[in-house]
Amino acid sequence: xxxxxxxxxxxxxxxxxxxxxxxxxxxxxxxxxxxxxxxxxxxxxxxxxxxxxxxxxxxxxxxxxxxxxxxxxxxxxxxxxxxxxxxxxxxxxxxxxxxxxxxxxxxxxxxxxxxxxxxxxxxxxxxxxxxxxxxxxxxxxxxxxxxxxxxxxxxxxxxxxxxxxxxxxxxxxxxxxxxxxxxxxxxxxxxxxxxxxxxxxxxxxxxxxxxxxxxxxxxxxxxxxxxxxxxxxxxxxxxxxxxxxxxxxxxxxxxxxxxxxxxxxxxxxxxxxxxxxxxxxxxxxxxxxxxxxxxxxxxxxxxxxxxxxxxxxxxxxxxxxxxxxxxxxxxxxxxxxxxxxxxxxxxxxxxxxxxxxxxxxxxxxxxxxxxxxxxxxxxxxxxxxxxxxxxxxxxxxxxxxxxxxxxxxxxxxxxxxxxxxxxxxx
Amino acid sequence: xxxxxxxxxxxxxxxxxxxxxxxxxxxxxxxxxxxxxxxxxxxxxxxxxxxxxxxxxxxxxxxxxxxxxxxxxxxxxxxxxxxxxxxxxxxxxxxxxxxxxxxxxxxxxxxxxxxxxxxxxxxxxxxxxxxxxxxxxxxxxxxxxxxxxxxxxxxxxxxxxxxxxxxxxxxxxxxxxxxxxxxxxxxxxxxxxxxxxxxxxxxxxxxxxxxxxxxxxxxxxxxxxxxxxxxxxxxxxxxxxxxxxxxxxxxxxxxxxxxxxxxxxxxxxxxxxxxxxxxxxxxxxxxxxxxxxxxxxxxxxxxxxxxxxxxxxxxxxxxxxxxxxxxxxxxxxxxxxxxxxxxxxxxxxxxxxxxxxxxxxxxxxxxxxxxxxxxxxxxxxxxxxxxxxxxxxxxxxxxxxxxxxxxxxxxxxxxxxxxxxxxxxx
Numbered sequence: 132x133x134x135x136x137x138x139x140x141x142x143x144x145x146x147x148x149x150x151x152x153x154x155x156x157x158x159x160x161x162x163x164x165x166x167x168x169x170x171x172x173x174x175x176x177x178x179x180x181x182x183x184x185x186x187x188x189x190x191x192x193x194x195x196x197x198x199x200x201x202x203x204x205x206x207x208x209x210x211x212x213x214x215x216x217x218x219x220x221x222x223x224x225x226x227x228x229x230x231x232x233x234x235x236x237x238x239x240x241x242x243x244x245x246x247x248x249x250x251x252x253x254x255x256x257x258x259x260x261x262x263x264x265x266x267x268x269x270x271x272x273x274x275x276x277x278x279x280x281x282x283x284x285x286x287x288x289x290x291x292x293x294x295x296x297x298x299x300x301x302x303x304x305x306x307x308x309x310x311x312x313x314x315x316x317x318x319x320x321x322x323x324x325x326x327x328x329x330x331x332x333x334x335x336x337x338x339x340x341x342x343x344x345x346x347x348x349x350x351x352x353x354x355x356x357x358x359x360x361x362x363x364x365x366x367x368x369x370x371x372x373x374x375x376x377x378x379x380x381x382x383x384x385x386x387x388x389x390x391x392x393x394x395x396x397x398x399x400x401x402x403x404x405x406x407x408x409x410x411x412x413x414x415x416x417x418x419x420x421x422x423x424x425x426x427x428x429x430x431x432x433x434x435x436x437x438x439x440x441x442x443x444x445x446x447x448x449x450x451x452x453x454x455x456x457x458x459x460x461x462x463x464x465x466x467x468x469x470x471x472x473x474x475x476x477x478x479x480x481x482x483x484x485x486x487x488x489x490x491x492x493x494x495x496x497x498x499x500x501x502x503x504x505x506x507x508x509x510x511x512x513x514x515x516x517x518x519x520x521x522x523x524x525x526x527x528x529x530x531x532x533x534x535x536x537x538x539x540x541x542x543x544x545x546x547x548x549x550x551x552x553x554x555x556x557x
Numbered sequence: 558x559x560x561x562x563x564x565x566x567x568x569x570x571x572x573x574x575x576x577x578x579x580x581x582x583x584x585x586x587x588x589x590x591x592x593x594x595x596x597x598x599x600x601x602x603x604x605x606x607x608x609x610x611x612x613x614x615x616x617x618x619x620x621x622x623x624x625x626x627x628x629x630x631x632x633x634x635x636x637x638x639x640x641x642x643x644x645x646x647x648x649x650x651x652x653x654x655x656x657x658x659x660x661x662x663x664x665x666x667x668x669x670x671x672x673x674x675x676x677x678x679x680x681x682x683x684x685x686x687x688x689x690x691x692x693x694x695x696x697x698x699x700x701x702x703x704x705x706x707x708x709x710x711x712x713x714x715x716x717x718x719x720x721x722x723x724x725x726x727x728x729x730x731x732x733x734x735x736x737x738x739x740x741x742x743x744x745x746x747x748x749x750x751x752x753x754x755x756x757x758x759x760x761x762x763x764x765x766x767x768x769x770x771x772x773x774x775x776x777x778x779x780x781x782x783x784x785x786x787x788x789x790x791x792x793x794x795x796x797x798x799x800x801x802x803x804x805x806x807x808x809x810x811x812x813x814x815x816x817x818x819x820x821x822x823x824x825x826x827x828x829x830x831x832x833x834x835x836x837x838x839x840x841x842x843x844x845x846x847x848x849x850x851x852x853x854x855x856x857x858x859x860x861x862x863x864x865x866x867x868x869x870x871x872x873x874x875x876x877x878x879x880x881x882x883x884x885x886x887x888x889x890x891x892x893x894x895x896x897x898x899x900x901x902x903x904x905x906x907x908x909x910x911x912x913x914x915x916x917x918x919x920x921x922x923x924x925x926x927x928x929x930x931x932x933x934x935x936x937x938x939x940x941x942x943x944x945x946x947x948x949x950x951x952x953x954x955x956x957x958x959x960x961x962x963x964x965x966x967x968x969x970x971x972x973x974x975x976x977x978x979x980x981x982x983x
Contacts, residue, residue, distance in 0.1 A: 142769050144593040145736065146584025147778070147814065149577055153598070158572025167570040169605070172579070172596035179595070186612060203750040203768045204757060242751050264747075283770065285948075310571065321690075324629040325668050331630060342629045343568050344709065352573070388573065408841075408862075414848020415834075415841030418862045422840020423951055425916050427864075433872070434862035436834075436844045442859040442902075476868075490851050522711075525849055 132306060133168045134160055135191040137183045139198035139208055140282055143172045152197050152284055159291065163300065164308045165193065166356070175199050180211045188275050193299070198282030200265040202244040208279055209268075213252045216270065220250040223257040226266035233264055255279075258294045262286045267294070309365040311373060312352045314389040315380060316540070320344045323351070326379050330372065338368065346533060350388055351376065391536045392420045398543040399430040399480075404509065406539075408434040409447060409472035409483040411459070412502060417482060417532045432478050437468070443485075447471050460485050460497045462515050469505030470513045480542070481507040482535040486518075488527045502531045506538045514538065558732060559594045560586055561617040563609045565624035565634055566708055569598045578623050578710055585717065589726065590734045591619065592782070601625050606637045614701050619725070624708030626691040628670040634705055635694070639678045642696065646676040649683040652692035659690055681705075684720045688712045693720070735791040737799060738778045740815040741806060742966070746770045749777070752805050756798065764794065772959060776814055777802065817962045818846045824969040825856040825906075830935065832965075834860040835873060835898035835909040837885070838928060843908060843958045858904050863894070869911075873897050886911050886923045888941045895931030896939045905935040906968070908961040912944075914953045928957045932964045940964065 136156055142148040153170045160167055168190050173179040175198070187194045199208030213220060227249035234241050248264050251257045258267030258278070263286040270277040278295055280287045315323060320342050324331075331340050337357050343350040353372055355365040377384055385394050399406055408417045418434040421427050435446050440459050443449040449467045457463050465485050473481035486502025493499045500520040507513045516538060520530040562582055568574040579596045586593055594616050599605040601624070613620045625634030639646060653675035660667050674691050677683045684693030684704070689712040696703040704721055706713045741749060746768050750757075757766050763783050769776040779798055781791040803810055811820050825832055834843045844860040847853050861872050866885050869875040875893045883889050891911050899907035912928025919925045926946040933939045942964060946956040 141767060141780075142778075143580070144583050144596065145587045145780075146580040146582070147738075147769065147776075149575060149580040150596075151575055154569070154572040154575040156572070157570050161571045168600065169609075170570065170576075170596075170598040174594065183595075201768065201770070202747040204754075205765070205767045237745075239745065239748065242747055244750060245747050312573075319663075319665065321628040321668055321671050322665065324670060328630075339631070341567060341631045342627065343573065344627070350573075352568075354567075354571075410841075410844075413845075414853070414857075415836075415844025415860055415862065416849070418836075418841025418864075419839075419845045422862070422864060423842070423954060425950055427840070428918075431840075431864055433864045433868040434841055434860070436841065436848070436860035436862070438844075438848060438854055438857055438859045446859070492854075524851055528849060 132165050132193065133191045134165050134193035134195060135168050135187040136170045137180070137187060137194065137196045138170070138172045138282065139175050139180060139196060140172075141174055144174060152282065152287055155284070155288065156195060156291070159296070161308060161310070163296065164306050165299065166306070166308060175205060175207055177207060177211045177214065180208065181215055184215060184277075188273075192274065193276045194278070195295075196277070196279040197287055200248075200267075200279065200281045202248050202264070209250075209252070212255075212268065212270070212277075212279060216252060216254050216272065218252045218254045221253045223249050223251045223266055225259060226251065226257050229260060229266070230264045258290050260286055260290065261293060262289045269295070269298070306356055306358045307360060307362050307365055309355045309362055309369060310352055311366070311369040312350050312388040313373060313377070314385045314387065314394065315349045315351060316383045316385070316394065317347050318349065318380065318383060320349050323349055323380065327351075327376050330375050330379070334372065338372065346391075347537065348389075348391065352388075390420075390424075391533060391540070393424055395536055395539055395543065396421065396424055396427055396430060398540070398547075402543060402546060404479040404543075405430050405432050406480045406482070407432050407472065407476035407478040408535075409468040409476075409481060410434060410436045411438060411443070411468070411484060412486040412488040413484045413528050413531050413535075414438060414488075416528050417484065417535055420532050420536070433476055435472065435475070443468065447475060458497065460487055460501060460503065462503050462517060465503035465505035465515050466513050469507040469515070470511070473507035473511075479509040480539060481505075482539060483507075484531050484535060486520075486527070486531060488524045488531075490524060500527050502527065502534075504531060504535045504538060506535070506542060508542055514542075558591050558619065559617045560591050560619035560621060561594050561613040562596045563606070563613060563620065563622045564596070564598045564708065565601050565606060565622060566598075567600055570600060578708065578713055581710070581714060582621060582717070585722070587734060587736070589722065590732050591725065592732070592734060601631060601633055603633060603637045603640065606634065607641055610641060610703075614699075618700065619702045620704070621721075622703070622705040623713050626674075626693075626705065626707045628674050628690070635676075635678070638681075638694065638696070638703075638705060642678060642680050642698065644678045644680045647679045649675050649677045649692055651685060652677065652683050655686060655692070656690045684716050686712055686716065687719060688715045695721070695724070732782055732784045733786060733788050733791055735781045735788055735795060736778055737792070737795040738776050738814040739799060739803070740811045740813065740820065741775045741777060742809045742811070742820065743773050744775065744806065744809060746775050749775055749806065753777075753802050756801050756805070760798065764798065772817075773963065774815075774817065778814075816846075816850075817959060817966070819850055821962055821965055821969065822847065822850055822853055822856060824966070824973075828969060828972060830905040830969075831856050831858050832906045832908070833858050833898065833902035833904040834961075835894040835902075835907060836860060836862045837864060837869070837894070837910060838912040838914040839910045839954050839957050839961075840864060842954050843910065843961060846958050846962070859902055861898065861901070869894065873901060884923065886913055886927060886929065888929050888943060891929035891931035891941045892939050895933035895941070896937070899933035899937075906965060907931075907933040908965060909933075910957050910961060912946075912953070912957060914950045914957075916950060926953050928953065928960075930957060930961050930964060932961070932968060934968055940968075
């Protein structure tokens with residue numbers, strides 16, 4: 132069973148919006164054994180929509196459209212579908228009641244354009260919208276299912292969860308698709324590929340291996356697809372292949388599709404160690420990277436975001452004179468932030484960052500992207516790295532967080548190797 | 558001049574990766590007057606790539622492909638392009654030298670699959686890769702430009718900036734495209750649309766209005782496209798229409814494509830006020846939302862991420878007994894976090910959040926998504942809201958931050974209305 136997504140709206144094409152809807156849909160469809168053949172992002176013109184529908188119906192049995200269902204004149208999906216299916220609009224009482232209730236609740240008067248939102252093509256089933264006013268639409272023609280939904284993410288997701296998925300599941304049309312992923316740290320993609328080449332060659336037709344590199348992590352994903360095996364059987368097959376893979380790549384892997392923060396969290400839990408951060412240029416982002424992970428309260432205790440110099444002095448106790456001698460963006464300040472922050476927070480490990488995230492704030496000797504990162508360890512030792520990152524403000528923030536995590540990971544690894552007398556990973 | 562993007566790789570289709578490359582490309586192309594007709598995300602099979610190329614060449618003069626250029630067996634873009642253009646591979650010396658230098662720098666031995674990365678189709682110009690090993694490829698056939706690049710964002714972006722954009726600009730083939738956006742707070746999309754309907758109707762053919770709603774913000778975007786007007790002239794036209802629009806919608810708009818944090822930042826600067834946050838369930842995310850904005854150091858002074866209860870007691874001074882009587886997720890704790898945090902940080906406004914972000918940590922009386930948000934104001938007054946948010950851990954964190962910002966925005970608005978004696982926005 133193949134599906135395609137068509138997202139409608141210029142905002143994605145001009146880069147004003149990142150298409151997160153499609154990633155969510157792809158993931159949810161996949162869990163249910165429905166494969167995505169293609170995602171197309173198109174302009175909101177009748178021609179573009181009609182062309183995309185014609186192309187998609189050659190390939191897929193389920194076509195999901197998002198966007199262009201708002202009440203304003205730039206929203207043309209509904210009229211285009213009326214023309215495409217050669218039908219006409221008729222009123223949906225259920226949709227109209229929903230719209231009236233929503234406007235009543237907000238105490239706003241209904242306008243004609245709001246009432247018109249309750250009109251749907253005569254050949255569709257109106258999909259209730261529990262989060263907004265525009266109804267969705269479910270069409271079946273020549274054995275192909277078309278679903279049109281609003282582009283607003285929470286409205287679309289609610290429609291999928293409450294209406295579309297239950298219906299698709301009732302049709303019982305999906306293959307079994309199973310994925311397993313491991314995350315490998317610090318082995319380049321090409322070296323990994325070489326190490327597992329024999330295993331990859333011997334994979335049966337229905338199992339596929341993919342490599343997804345990201346900074347110094349590589350995710351290895353095995354996918355099995357079959358209509359003749361059960362999900363459990365496919366999972367067993369993938370596990371067996373991953374056992375072979377883990378055998379040849381050594382100890383530097385983690386089960387699942389892990390982020391660096393998750394990998395560190397797992398290591399901290401194993402070592403019963405705690406973590407905190409003292410953040411200047413990262414402004415809370417490092418704390419966020421850890422605390423967005425479920426269960427992080429077991430090891431992440433807290434942070435100071437000392438965005439102003441005065442806070443670095445008053446709250447952490449960084450020597451005041453450093454700000455007039457070496458300046459806030461300096462090795463010495465990073466060192467004191469980490470060391471004194473660690474004691475202040477009462478944690479085992481403390482990461483600290485001070486730098487110039489940009490786009491302003493650079494000086495002759497402190498260019499944008501210059502960041503000092505400190506790591507204080509349980510024995511009180513502090514390491515500091517000087518980094519020159521490139522990119523936008525957000526990229527400098529992200530790269531700082533990633534580098535801090537890599538420093539922490541290496542410290543945690545060497546802790547393991549010291550306690551277990553096994554060689555450290557490079 | 559129309560362009561299309563084809564992103565190759567199952568990771569986007571199964572939702573393992575969000576396609577941020579296309580948003581960046583769309584934005585950068587647009588700035589240079591090149592319009593995107595479509596973005597297609599396809600599987601990494603020869604058939605899917607060939608079909609997508611055939612379709613795209615019917616519509617576009619520039620086709621940008623990303624992905625599938627790695628050294629591993631699941632990377633098939635290069636071979637597919639060789640077949641598509643009916644050509645053969647030949648060695649690029651420049652690409653080979655780049656690969657050798659990169660491996661030398663890392664002290665890793667070259668494998669045959671690394672050397673093979675320096676092979677490129679005979680009919681292309683190899684695009685240097687300053688951030689990685691796989692060369693890009695620039696083809697011209699029947700007047701259509703094809704560019705194939707790695708999917709790794711920083712490699713792709715470097716190739717575009719260093720090689721592709723300079724070449725496209727030298728061709729001097731683009732239309733003038735100009736966008737202007739304003740962000741409107743707290744007026745529903747349908748009401749806005751109604752207010753500006755006459756202006757919209759009178760827009761000339763070459764100017765288009767779009768509405769982009771997000772929570773209680775609506776972005777209104779005017780786009781002008783022309784080959785006969787200068788960029789300056791088009792900008793003047795859009796400004797004149799926006800003057801008319803601002804006239805009819807009243808005072809609740811902000812220039813540009815603003816986030817809630819930017820809007821608040823602007824208001825804080827105007828009111829010469831400072832801000833800090835005390836964060837439990839949001840774990841630094843609120844601080845991050847503010848500090849990712851350039852210039853935020855002018856008003857955002859700092860935060861405590863008091864993820865553990867002990868920190869709430871030790872660092873902020875929340876009454877210890879509250880944790881045994883009402884518990885950490887309570888109105889009273891949120892209130893004290895905001896009030897005492899405001900004094901501790903020495904700021905005018907302090908936002909504080911304590912809640913159950915999930916997926917664990919719920920109790921009979923404290924379900925997942927229950928969040929108390931406190932806001933302490935310059936006069937010492939504290940408001941607390943009780944919220945029941947839905948969704949994943951990250952969604953609860955985001956919604957908490959958004960609600961805290963909305964509380965802050967309303968407080969800042971009422972400050973303006975009190976000082977200026979004008980009616981507050983609802």
